Amino acid sequence: MKRYLGIALAALTAILGTTACGSRRPVLHVYTWADYFDMDVVRQFEREFGCRVRIDNFASNEELYAKLRAGATGYDVIFPTTYMVHLMRRENMLIPLDREQLPNLVHLDPKFRAISADPDNAYSVPYMFGTTGLGWRTDRVPEDFEASWTVFANPEFRGRMSMLADMREAMGAALKTLGYSLNSTDPGELAAAGELLKAWKPQLARYDSEGYRNSLASAELVVVQGYSGDIIMIREDDEVEEVRYAVPREGGSLWADEMAIPAGARQVELAHAFINFFHRPEIAAQNMEYNYYHCPNMAAYELLDDDFLSDPVIFFLLHGDPELLAKCEFIEDLGEANALYTRIWDEVRAAR
Amino acid sequence: MKAGWLPRVTTLLVLVFFYLPILILVLGSFNTSRTIGVRGDFTLQWYVRLVRDRNVMEALSTSLQIGAVVTLLSTVLGTVAALALHRFRTRMQRIHYGLVYAPVVVPDVLMGISLLLFFASVGFRLGRASIVLAHVTFCLSYVALVVLARLQEFDETLMEAAYDLGATRTQAVVRVLLPLLGPGILAGALLAFTISLDDFVITFFVAGPGATTLPISVYSMIRYGRPPVIYALSTVLIALTFVSVWMVQRATQRRTPA
Amino acid sequence: MDGRRGGAGHGMRRREWTMSAPSLGWLVVFFAIPTTYILVLSFRPANPLGGVGEGWSLESWRRVFQPEYYAIYARTAWISGAATAICLLLGTPVAYTMARAPARTRAWLLTLVVVPFWTNFLVRIFAWKVLLHPDGLIRHLFGALRLIGPEVSLLNRPEAVLLVLVYTYLPFAILPIYAAADSFDFGLLEAARDLGASRFSAIVRVFLPGIRRGLGVAALLVLIPALGSYLIPDLVGGTRSVMVGNKITQRAFTDRNWPEAAALASLLTVAVFVPLLAVLRRPGSEAGR
Incomplete structure (x- = not known):
């Protein structure tokens, strides 16, 4: 049955395909x-x-x-x-x-x-x-602002911060803050990272991998976890001078x-x-x-x-600070341990 | 008894609610300021940027091509379906009706995920063809329902008269039924075209190489692009909406006995 | 009643088949089979590398009944239910006004209600992102009226999802209510008033029961898509606005867990079809034509 369906569908594609392409x-x-x-x-x-x-x-x-x-x-x-x-x-x-x-x-x-x-x-x-770190607006944070993942615990920016909607990046930030490797597969370490993310969650506006760029540019968000180039782009191309980016002192992902x-x-x-x-x-x-x-x-x-x-x-x-660079890591594929990450990340996203 | 003040005020407020967001976008698209609310000067620069944006133009052309094929297929399928539903009152037609009705009400996410997993398991390549197949599935339902509504107002005696005057079945259908149904079919076709052009969720699920349609491009722009250019694009789309609503109204009003 | 005209039963049957086969076949292949197929898939084990594993498993069904999901189900239910209630509450007076207006005004109102429904879905959501922005119009207005403090954000919360849902589906609610109100005999209202009923009780006792079919269809047309919403929570919702639709997408596109996506989708299908059948099964309904 499946096979026939496949063949019938392929025939249909052939018909539709001819209408779709214009030039040679x-x-x-x-x-x-x-x-x-x-x-x-x-x-x-x-x-x-x-x-x-x-x-x-x-x-x-x-x-x-x-x-x-x-x-x-x-x-x-x-x-x-x-x-x-x-x-x-x-x-x-x-x-x-x-x-x-x-x-x-x-x-x-x-x-x-x-x-x-x-x-x-x-x-x-x-x-x-590129790196994953923090972007922020100098006009909305105190002058002594220092890039650290612990900013997500700060109620001052409640509802005006976002983390990436990316399991590995979000878990990575929490693991780094706790001093662990962001490729950790230790269940205890991962559970601790999950707890930390849950503690940060009430301060976050949302988990967002793409929209944060516009939101930071328009000051809807004031602190975001994001990709280096995307955030520099706001300053350079959209001419929003107040935007800064740095890898947090705990280290980020490369x-x-x-x-x-x-x-x-x-x-x-x-x-x-x-x-x-x-x-x-x-x-x-x-x-x-x-x-x-x-x-x-x-x-x-x-x-x-x-x-x-x-x-x-x-x-x-x-040219980055060598000490900070040493704290950064590349994200690796974890194979089977992925499921453990998914479970903890799910709990985080389901938490109140 | 006239309508009381409460329903009227509610109606007014609902209309404000409907049009305020649209108005804001339209105003923003002609404004030099990047953020809405900040006053700037009148400009058309965002429209120029929009027309020069190759990704948007390509997406538009993809959407129009897909929309054209979808409209053609779904109009034919939907009209025939409506004729069958109208003409026969059997068990089969009850099932038929249920199946025609279901895609209209089922949430997009459900249709998207089931088509994606279905295509994946029969090994069907994702791309434009898969989008066309998905769109026809829900567009044919809209066409069928619109044409069916039209058929229910149809005066059967006209067909009888045609037969009495010696017309064959085909002649009666082509010369009498279809011309009278024309506006209904046209309205259904326009609806199908608009819905195909508008669909994001199902398209997103089944899209593949070369299948970035306008809504997918708009979605990406909303998240990633420059806001004023999106205002301009939105304004263009809203203007198109007005034109097509006007066309549908004309199509359905013409030849309608007063 | 069988066919109206033409030859013997056999010829009729054949004609019926030829006329029904194209759409019926299409809908069976691209609607009925895929929808049923996800149910089958939900009983397969997940393959952490993507796709579907070998054999059969109840794991996905066990997972979707874990407590983590309950909050999401509850949220999906309350947001959709609230959106439906608000749409009916706002839609009924609008439909009433339309039905009682003179023909010209009525045509205008109808057009005005239909246009937003034809406007691009994404554009409508985006408009609200702009309006609810911390520096946006509504925020300023509310702030100036001292309705909300400076730290409150209007975006990224379940209420924002609710608002945009109402905005998106209100036209869907107005149209069937209007259709019902249009064929309602308003003389009945006058009669009720003559018999001493107050305007309010005349509406509640006579008008609303008279249009209940329209209300039922309107409720369905809001509730069903709202239950499956994915894009609106995605764009204007925050960390606490995840709905079932988002979870399905996440399972399919990020977690490499198709069976669980399929189980969730099957669950949603049931949630959708129960109210649908409840309303459509009643005598005199459209499905029972």
Whole structure:
């Protein structure tokens, strides 16, 4: 029965498919985070390679994974974070990369090879490094404000703060505050982190992974847990001078979003060209100036202003306070222990 | 006895409640200030930014393409369904009616999750096609219900007259029934088109490569984009709404015996 | 009553089949089967790597009856119930006014009520995000009137979800009540007044029972989508506004737990169909045409 349904559905797709495509140029399907690269870069790529790029957005690694598992095949380039690359690789969801087609990888900063998901770039190439920390508005907090996760316990900002709606990031902040690893799988430590999150919850307006940017810009929220580049973007692009970002003194999470080709990709060659293009030095520089994250491309560094390149927030891995950097960790995939996280996170979200 | 003051005042307040948020958005879209409430000057810059926003324009084109296919399929399916429901009064039609009615009332989340898990388990690729299939499922119900309502006002003697004048069944349907049903079918089609263009939840569940529709893009903008550009987009959508409501009203009023 | 016209039973049956098969087939494949299929899925074990595990399991059903969920069920029920009550409370006077207005005014009112219903769903929610913003119009107004203190936020709370639900579904409530009120014989109200009933008791004793079918349909049209709301709590609700719809989405898209999403969805289906059948099963209802 199922099989026949499948066949009937496939026939229908074929009919519908013909109505859907207009031009004959090949189409590259990219699945990425919202507003993650300069659209001018995309236009340039389309001109040079005679193709069209269609971009769809996901809001979390889990959404990306769930969609691919549910049958959203046909994406050519995806941007998962390191831990998701590991998981997808184990699940045979990625196509091995052909290094021959990626000559620009010579520019990759060797300092970061070891910490990327895939030091040999067999399956993925790092796109941007960033940190998760605190963003706040200087006009709404006392002058002696110091970045610490414990701010979430402060009733002064009740209803004007948010944490990420991301299990690993929220749990990570609590684990760090308690002095544990954010990849801890110790049930006792995790339970303690859960209790801490429950204690913070009454002060929070919401758990939010995307909307906090606008809310901080308009001062609806005054302290948020967020991604470094997103928060700098508010200051630089929306010209909201009062916005600041820092990694809290307890340490935060480090992450890299990588570019990979998922199984089922239709434009494998073009996908390689796209990944390679994003590591062309001028393009990498242009994207860094656009999204305020750190692309580990040495040739691109040379094209950036000294001011920009010495920014300790954007280039935290290069110029951040070494002591603080030592307290930060990359989020890793935990396999079976994921279920434990989910259970505690559920309790937190269900708590009053 | 005239309506008392309480119902009238309530009506007035409800209308204010309905239109205040819309008004705020429209005003904001012409204002230079980024935050609503701060007074600025008149501008059209947000509309220019909107038209230049490639992602929005692509999403709009995707939505229109999907909407067109959905409207066509659901109008045909829905009209035939309405004819069957009207003509026959059997057990099968009771089941048929139940099935037509259900997608209209079932919450979007339920339809979204069940279609997603269904597509996943039969191995159907998520993308534009899956969105079209999902949309037709609920749009055909709306078309069927609108056409059915129209059919119930239909004067059966006209068909009898056609037969008496020697028309075949097909002739009677094509020459008499369909022209009289035309406005109803058109209203159903417009409704289907609007609902397809408006749907976020179900689309979000079953979307795949190249299937970022306008609502999905709007959702992403609400969370991530620049507010004034969203005001401008909202204003455009609201204006379109007025136009389509006006069209539906004209379509249904024309040829309606006074 | 069988078919009205034309040949013998056999031909009729065939014609009925040809005319019903396209939509019936479509709805069976894309509605009935998927909806039933989630029930089947809910009895499968979860696969922590995504998808569905092998064999059968009651784990998902055990989980959805754990105490953590009760708060969410209760919240979903009270928010939806309150939204329904408010919609009926506001919708009835509006429908009454419309039904009693002169034809031209009535056409205008009808259009004015329908337009918000046609306006993009997301845009409507977004408008409220703007209005309820801490620096927004309503906040300033309330603040100036000393109704709320400076530290109170209007956004990110269950009440905000309730407000936007009412805003979204009120037109759905007004239309069926209006349809019922339109065919109500207002002479009955006059008669009741002549017999000495006060205006209020005439409305309660005569008008409301006269339009009860409209009220029933209106209640359904608000209650059912409200029970399944996901987007509104997501956009204007805070940490304490999670509803069943959000949980289903979370299980499906973040937790890699399809069976539990399926179990929750099945539970919601039951919650939706019980009131639906209760109202539609009554004689003289639309389903029993």
